[in-house]
Amino acid sequence: MVRDMNFYKTPVWQDWCPGCGNYGIIAAVYKAFAELELDPSKTVVVSGIGCSGKISHFIRVNGVHTLHGRAIPFAMGIKIANPELEVVVHGGDGDLLGIGAGHFVALGRRNIDMVVIMHDNKVYGLTKGQASPTLPRGIKTKSLAKPNIQDSLNPIALALASGYTFVARAYAFESEHLKEIIKKAIKHKGAAFIDVLQPCVTFNDIHTVEYYKNRIYKLEDGGWDPLPREESEEAVMEKLLKAFEKSMEWNDRIPIGVFYINPYVPTFEERIVEKNPSYKTNYPARQVIDRNGKPIVDINVFKKLFQDYIVNVKNKGF
Amino acid sequence: MPRSEVNIIIGGQQGAGLETSMAVLSYTLARSGYGFIADREYFSNIKGRHSYTYLRISSKSIPRSLTYPVDLLAAIDAETIFTHFDDLKNNGVLIYDKASNTKKLDAIPSIEEPLRERLINKLNSLGIEPKISQLVEYLRNHRGIKVVELDFAGLLNTISRKYKLNPQQASRYVSSIVIGAVSELLGLDAEALEYGFTKYFKERRDIVVQNLEVANLTRNIIASYEINDLKLEDPLLKHSELLVVSGNDAVAIGKIIGGLRYQSYYPITPAGDESFTLEKYEKLDLDGESVSLIVIQTEDEIAAITSAIGASLTGVRSATSTSGPGFSLMVEGLSWAGMNEVPIVITYYQRGGPSTGLPTRGSQSDLLYSIFAGHGEFPRVVISSGDHLEALYDAIEAFNIAEKYQLPVIHLLDKFLANTLTSIPLPDLDNITIERGLVTSNGETYKRFNLTSTISPRAYLGSKAIMWYTGDEHDEWGHICEDPVNRVEMYSKRMKKLELIDKEIPDNKKAVYYGSKNPEVLLVGWGSVKGVALDAIEVLENQGVKAAYLHLRILWPFPKTYVESILNSIDSTVIVVEHSYMVQLADLITMNTGFRKLKRISKFTGRPIYLFELLEAINEIKMGKTEKMVLTYGA
Numbered sequence: 001m002v003r004d005m006n007f008y009k010t011p012v013w014q015d016w017c018p019g020c021g022n023y024g025i026i027a028a029v030y031k032a033f034a035e036l037e038l039d040p041s042k043t044v045v046v047s048g049i050g051c052s053g054k055i056s057h058f059i060r061v062n063g064v065h066t067l068h069g070r071a072i073p074f075a076m077g078i079k080i081a082n083p084e085l086e087v088v089v090h091g092g093d094g095d096l097l098g099i100g101a102g103h104f105v106a107l108g109r110r111n112i113d114m115v116v117i118m119h120d121n122k123v124y125g126l127t128k129g130q131a132s133p134t135l136p137r138g139i140k141t142k143s144l145a146k147p148n149i150q151d152s153l154n155p156i157a158l159a160l161a162s163g164y165t166f167v168a169r170a171y172a173f174e175s176e177h178l179k180e181i182i183k184k185a186i187k188h189k190g191a192a193f194i195d196v197l198q199p200c201v202t203f204n205d206i207h208t209v210e211y212y213k214n215r216i217y218k219l220e221d222g223g224w225d226p227l228p229r230e231e232s233e234e235a236v237m238e239k240l241l242k243a244f245e246k247s248m249e250w251n252d253r254i255p256i257g258v259f260y261i262n263p264y265v266p267t268f269e270e271r272i273v274e275k276n277p278s279y280k281t282n283y284p285a286r287q288v289i290d291r292n293g294k295p296i297v298d299i300n301v302f303k304k305l306f307q308d309y310i311v312n313v314k315n316k317g318f
Numbered sequence: 319m320p321r322s323e324v325n326i327i328i329g330g331q332q333g334a335g336l337e338t339s340m341a342v343l344s345y346t347l348a349r350s351g352y353g354f355i356a357d358r359e360y361f362s363n364i365k366g367r368h369s370y371t372y373l374r375i376s377s378k379s380i381p382r383s384l385t386y387p388v389d390l391l392a393a394i395d396a397e398t399i400f401t402h403f404d405d406l407k408n409n410g411v412l413i414y415d416k417a418s419n420t421k422k423l424d425a426i427p428s429i430e431e432p433l434r435e436r437l438i439n440k441l442n443s444l445g446i447e448p449k450i451s452q453l454v455e456y457l458r459n460h461r462g463i464k465v466v467e468l469d470f471a472g473l474l475n476t477i478s479r480k481y482k483l484n485p486q487q488a489s490r491y492v493s494s495i496v497i498g499a500v501s502e503l504l505g506l507d508a509e510a511l512e513y514g515f516t517k518y519f520k521e522r523r524d525i526v527v528q529n530l531e532v533a534n535l536t537r538n539i540i541a542s543y544e545i546n547d548l549k550l551e552d553p554l555l556k557h558s559e560l561l562v563v564s565g566n567d568a569v570a571i572g573k574i575i576g577g578l579r580y581q582s583y584y585p586i587t588p589a590g591d592e593s594f595t596l597e598k599y600e601k602l603d604l605d606g607e608s609v610s611l612i613v614i615q616t617e618d619e620i621a622a623i624t625s626a627i628g629a630s631l632t633g634v635r636s637a638t639s640t641s642g643p644g645f646s647l648m649v650e651g652l653s654w655a656g657m658n659e660v661p662i663v664i665t666y667y668q669r670g671g672p673s674t675g676l677p678t679r680g681s682q683s684d685l686l687y688s689i690f691a692g693h694g695e696f697p698r699v700v701i702s703s704g705d706h707l708e709a710l711y712d713a714i715e716a717f718n719i720a721e722k723y724q725l726p727v728i729h730l731l732d733k734f735l736a737n738t739l740t741s742i743p744l745p746d747l748d749n750i751t752i753e754r755g756l757v758t759s760n761g762e763t764y765k766r767f768n769l770t771s772t773i774s775p776r777a778y779l780g781s782k783a784i785m786w787y788t789g790d791e792h793d794e795w796g797h798i799c800e801d802p803v804n805r806v807e808m809y810s811k812r813m814k815k816l817e818l819i820d821k822e823i824p825d826n827k828k829a830v831y832y833g834s835k836n837p838e839v840l841l842v843g844w845g846s847v848k849g850v851a852l853d854a855i856e857v858l859e860n861q862g863v864k865a866a867y868l869h870l871r872i873l874w875p876f877p878k879t880y881v882e883s884i885l886n887s888i889d890s891t892v893i894v895v896e897h898s899y900m901v902q903l904a905d906l907i908t909m910n911t912g913f914r915k916l917k918r919i920s921k922f923t924g925r926p927i928y929l930f931e932l933l934e935a936i937n938e939i940k941m942g943k944t945e946k947m948v949l950t951y952g953a
Contacts, residue, residue, distance in 0.1 A: 012797050040784050041761065046628075049789075057786060057797050062779050064631065065788035065798075066624065067654055073621035077628025077636070080612055081580050082780045085632070106617040272610070276601045279610040284634040285780055287609050289577025290752035295714070297575045299747050301605045306571055311348035311517065311560050311741070314510065 003037055005030035012057045021172030021198025022051060025119060026058060028175045029088075032182040033061065043086045046075040048095035050126045052119035055090045069100025072107050072116065079114050082285035083269045086186060087114040094124045094132040097153060101133070107191050108162025110268040115185040115192045116164075118155060119172075121200035122207050129203030142205045156247035156259055159193040160240060165262040166192035167243065168226075171216050172199070173209065174256065181258060190267050197256070212254070219246070219257030226258040236262055320551035324504060325385065326373040327402050328496055330394025331428070333365035335493030338518065340371045340739060342497050342529075346506055346514030348560045348741045351553035353380035355849075356739040357926060359953070362587065362677045367428050368397045370953070375504070377553045380741060382705070382849030385929035386951060389548055390503060392496050394470075396421035396450045397429055400437055401953045403453060409462040411545060412454070413499045415470040423448035433953075464545050468536065470495055477532050494529040498536030505549040508534075561742050565735035566591035568706040568742070569665055572713025573637060574599055574611070575745070577752055580629035580636040582614045582622040587677050588733040589639045589667040619644035623651035623664065630655075630662050631787065633757075633778030635717050637663035642671045642684050649691045652726055656696025658787045658796075659767070659774070659812065661720035661727075661755070665713070668732040670924040679924025680733035682845055683898035686906065688728045689874045697815040699723070700874040702730040704848025707742045708871075709735060714750055715827075721755040723815050724773060730873065732897070734846040734926045758783070765794040769807055772814045816875045828877035831884060833866030834859065839940055840890040842916075844870040844903060847895045847927065854932050863940075866890075870903070878910040885913045891940055893917040897927065901946075918946040925952035 008030045016022045033043070043061035047053040049068035056063030062085075066074045071089045079087045096104050096118050107116065122135040129143030133153050140147040159167045166188040170178040178196060185192035197216070199208050219226075226243070228235040243260035272279045289296060303310060330336055340356050347354045353376045361367035372388070374381040387407040393399045396418040406412060423429070423437055441448050446456050457463040473495055478488040494515075501511050511533060515526045563571065570592045573581070583593040597613045612629075616622045622638040629636040640648065645666055655662045668684045670676030688700050699719050703709035712729055720727040758764065758775035761782025768774040774794075777783035786796030791808060793799040799808075833855045841851045851867040858865035868884060870877070885892065885907075894904040894916050901918035908914050917939045921927050928951050935947035 010797075041782055042780060044779055054798070057788070060784065062784055063786040063788075063796070064628070064779075065786070065790065067650055067789060070620060070624045070651070073616065073624040074628040076614075076621070077580065077582070077625035077630070078632055078779060079628075080614065080625070081629035081634040081636070082632040085780050102617050103621055106621065272612070276608075276610045278601065278608040279612075282607075282609045284579035284610065284612055284629065285632040285778065287579055287634075289579070289635060290754070293751050293753065295575050295577065295747060295750055295752055296604050297747065298605075299744070302575070302744070302747060304605075305574070305599070305603070306561070309561050309563050309567060309571070310744070311345055311513075311562050313351045313555075313558050313560055314349055314513075 003034040005034040008033045008040070008060050010058055010060045014058050015054070016051055017202050019201040020051070021121060021200070022055065022119060024172035024175050025117070025178065025196055025198065026055060028178040028182055029059060031175070031179045032186065033059070035179070036183055036186060038086055042084065043088070044075070044078055046071045046078065046087060046089050048091035048100065050092040050095050050124065052090050052092040052095065069095050069098070070103065071095070072100060072103040075114055076107070076110070076112055079112055080268070081283070083113070083283050088186070089114060089116045091116070091118060092132070093118060093120045093122060093134040093155070097133040097155060097158070104158070105162045108159060108164045111163060111165055111190045111265050112268040113189055113191070115182070115194070117182065117194045117196060119198050120155065120195050121198045121204055123200050123203045125200050125203055139206055142203050154247055155195040157244055160243055160247065160260060163191070163265070164193045165190035165265050166258070167260045168193070168258040169195045169197065169256045171197045171212055171256050174216070177218065177256065184258065188261065189263065190265060197254070215252060215254040216256050217253055219255045219259065224257060226261045228262065231264050236264065320549050322377045322551055324375045324390065324548050324550060325388040326375070326390040326392065326500060327370055327388050327405060328373065328392040328500070329368065329370035329398030329402055330492070331365065331397070332360055332363050332367045332369040334394050335490060336369055336371055338493040339496045340373070342493070342514045342518045343373065343500060344562050344739050344741070345517040346501060346510045347375055348562050349510040349513045350506055351555055351557070352377055352550065353555055353741060355381045355384070357384055357734065358737045358739075359925065360678050368401055370398065370402070375550065377551045379555070383853045383929045384926060390500070392500060393418065394492060394496065397426050399450055399453060400426070400429065401433065403457060404440070405953070406457070406461070406463060409464070409547070411464045411466065411503060411548060412457060413466045413468060414454070416467050417471060419451040419454070421450045464543070464547070466499070466540060466543055466545070468495060468499065468539065473532060473535055476535065477528060481528055491529060491532045494532035495536050498533030499540050501533065502537040502540040503545060503548045557743055559744055561744055562739065563706060563742065564591065564737055564739050565706055565709050565731060566737070567595050568710040569713045569729070569731070570595035572710040574602070575747070575750065576714035576717045577635045578611065578637055578717070579634045580612045580626060582616050582625045582638050583640065584616055584619045584622050584644055586641045586644045588669055588736040589641050589644070589665065591736065592639045592665065619647040620651060623648040623662070627651060627655050627660050627662055630660050631779045633780070635721070637665060639665040639667070641667050641669050643674065645684070645688070645691070652698070653692040653694060653696060654789045655726040656692065656698060656812070657694070657789055659724040661717070661724055663716045663720055663727050663729060665729045666731065667736045668730065670922070676924040678733070680846070680897060680926060681922065681924060682732055682847070682896050683900070683902065683922065685730070685844070685873065685896070685898070685902040688730050689906070695813065697723070697725050697812055698874060699725065699727045699819060699872065700730055701727065701872050702845045702870070703735065704845060704869055706735065706740050707745070710742070710745055711750070718751070718753040719819070722753050723819055724755065724776060725815060730845065732846055766796045767792060767794045767808065769794055769811060772811055772818055820875045820877070823872065825877070825880045828870070828872040829880055830869045830871065831866060832869065834864040836888060837864045837866035837890045839863060839865045839936060840888060840892045841865070841867045841895055841936070842870070842892060842903065842907070843867065843895040844873060847897070850927050850929055850932055851895060853929050854936060857929070857933055858936070873906070876906060876910040881907060882911040882913065885911060891917060893919055893936060893939055895919045895927065895932065897921050919949065920946065921949040923950055923952060928952065
């Protein structure tokens with residue numbers, strides 16, 4: 001049975017501005033979840049703070065609406081403790097690359113099997129339109145008093161440099177294309193990042209629907225293959241360098257699609273299994289820690305476990 | 319006359335093997351049946367700065383506090399002699415390296431300027447040239463110190479020749495010179511010493527043999543001095559097995575017993591060693607069944623607490639461990655855990671603040687911070703431990719409280735306890751329970767924040783239920799809700815947990831009263847004040863002064879009814895003792911009980927409160943000379 005996308009809607013009213021790119025993103029998420037038939041009780045959407053953060057309340061799977069910038073580490077704890085769960089992170093560009101940049105980089109280093117969907121509108125919408133880390137220098141969006149004097153960073157290049165093994169860009173109103181990328185990202189084994197370009201109809205009068213409509217093109221239309229041709233260091237390096245180069249393309253033409261996939265890097269979960277094979281079946285959320293209210297560690301287990309700390313006294317007094 | 323108690327300082331450069339000496343001597347003493355505590359004092363430095371261990375040994379009990387002066391100073395370097403010569407009792411024993419003789423005070427760059435100035439003044443006033451040979455002569459002639467001059471280089475040469483060691487390898491055997499000297503002076507037996515080395519170096523038998531040889535060479539030299547003042551009497555303790563642990567180890571062991579399965583941390587002194595100990599148990603072998611304990615070093619303390627919260631949402635007992643600067647970063651996450659009723663344990667080892675403060679020294683100055691940190695109001699529990707055994711049990715209890723009441727629990731400890739090595743009896747596991755609180759597996763109509771009871775049953779992420787969490791005020795489903803009526807209901811439901819906890823946790827877990835019923839002096843304290851306070855009331859009682867100590871264990875919700883009833887039922891001089899400037903507990907008591915007649919004893923040098931100075935301060939206050947005493951002893 002393929003689930004209807006409405007199955008994944010909660011009755012909570014979606015309080016984004018009319019015309020917001022988030023509507024395009026959530027529609028793609030519903031469709032992707034429906035087509036993958038994700039089990040709502042085994043799926044967790046973890047979101048940060050800002051307009052994008054509210055998304056977890058609108059999706060009928062487990063939702064954890066966290067702190068500004070911290071969605072990734074919350075998600076990490078959930079995923080590591082229970083690797084059976086499908087974990088999808090949503091955050092804004094300020095959330096993930098401003099206040100939460102340290103966590104964004106760390107997830108790449110770990111390659112935990114989860115998806116990060118970045119709602120990239122280049123402004124802090126909910127606090128009335130301040131410049132975000134993806135707004136280029138010299139640009140003056142509607143509520144800025146003066147043009148922005150901080151440079152923008154390149155989310156695709158940063159994700160590649162951090163070690164994400166699936167790096168993509170999409171556009172909020174190319175819903176079908178975005179849906180396919182979300183599906184691929186969920187199916188990818190490892191840390192997947194999707195930079196979703198999104199107009200902010202209220203505060204960003206530069207990066208509008210018009211702006212994007214005239215510039216975006218699909219990587220796959222030019223025959224771009226995100227996969228290394230083989231599993232060798234050289235092939236991976238070659239693909240990575242090409243992806244870096246491609247990530248520099250912006251202005252008149254903006255590529256969307258999957259830039260890079262590296263299926264050869266072990267996930268964090270696999271690295272744990274390598275250290276400790278029991279994690280595969282006996283991960284933390286599976287474990288029973290008591291027997292009828294008594295600790296599993298009884299005195300015999302205790303003496304074995306902690307023998308390094310136990311001294312047998314040879315009492316001179318006896 | 320054999321001794322029932324001996325106090326020793328062993329000092330040298332950080333990195334010179336003091337930790338090895340401390341550990342091997344600890345195992346040797348425990349093996350022989352003696353009680354001991356070993357406090358470690360060190361700078362924030364890897365190699366070169368002055369570091370020392372204070373070892374207190376007893377044949378009768380496990381010591382609880384430290385005091386000055388000491389009986390023996392074992393000095394690996396000249397700085398140790400300059401720094402500690404005044405800590406040594408008249409007629410005590412000094413062991414030192416012959417090579418130190420030519421060392422002058424101004425040639426030791428690691429001595430901090432204020433100490434150098436104090437030493438120059440002190441030595442000037444005694445008419446001593448600031449040179450070790452002169453100082454040692456003075457100690458011998460004017461203080462009756464028995465001086466043992468050892469040729470460290472000669473001893474190391476002997477061993478290097480025999481085993482063909484290069485100088486760097488040989489230098490690692492300095493610790494065994496100290497171990498040999500101390501064990502001979504105390505009269506420890508050879509079997510126990512070999513056991514100590516073997517316990518420390520484990521399978522590396524060749525290392526054990528070589529170290530033992532250095533120790534025994536030293537023992538023979540020491541024996542020729544015929545110093546019998548420090549020989550210990552036969553031990554009277556009755557344990558057949560002892561656990562030799564630091565406070566960090568005790569907590570780690572408690573957490574494992576308590577069912578910890580996810581610990582996240584960012585490296586920080588003095589919390590780090592707890593996570594290192596836990597990392598040894600990532601592959602947890604529980605009677606044939608192998609399970610995984612996840613220990614993750616995160617990118618910062620924000621990720622440490624938030625990932626632990628995430629893990630907790632899946633039903634896993636989760637914790638993080640930190641000190642003041644790290645806790646500061648965790649506070650926003652703490653507030654989220656409070657809002658979302660997440661069971662989480664934060665093990666908080668206090669060190670000297672503010673800011674970087676004294677990063678490797680002890681403090682209790684984060685009491686009010688741990689109780690009040692966080693924006694908004696939310697329930698939390700703050701528990702503290704007074705000694706290693708309490709710390710082990712509290713590490714388990716912290717999880718029980720966290721899960722039963724679905725809130726963050728801060729387990730407040732400090733550097734003194736964290737880094738002090740001691741021997742404790744094996745825990746009584748029969749009386750430990752694991753209480754996981756209300757958990758439901760009802761998936762259909764589950765509401766995470768059901769308002770029908772103060773404690774809404776938990777469902778774990780990954781169970782049949784679907785649930786939502788948010789840092790925003792929320793409705794029963796966990797969706798954002800700013801409605802004023804819902805706000806009052808949800809807010810009150812959370813806060814009422816504090817009343818429930820206060821009602822349900824028995825008085826003896828909240829606070830313990832030790833000593834005479836109607837005391838002349840009542841000491842009040844918490845955490846690592848316990849040991850020195852108990853020793854102080856014992857001394858006072860022996861002097862005919864009725865004394866008692868009220869030891870607070872649960873600091874929040876403050877056990878106001880119990881504390882009030884004690885304070886109102888006695889007519890004593892009440893003195894609050896704390897390692898801080900403010901003596902924050904006194905203010906906390908006044909805030910909660912209205913009781914204001916509190917005197918204060920404070921210490922904020924980063925060094926522990928010593929018994930002798932505490933007794934002096936109690937006496938000053940008892941005589942009405944002052945309301946507050948500030949203690950400062952110790953290098």
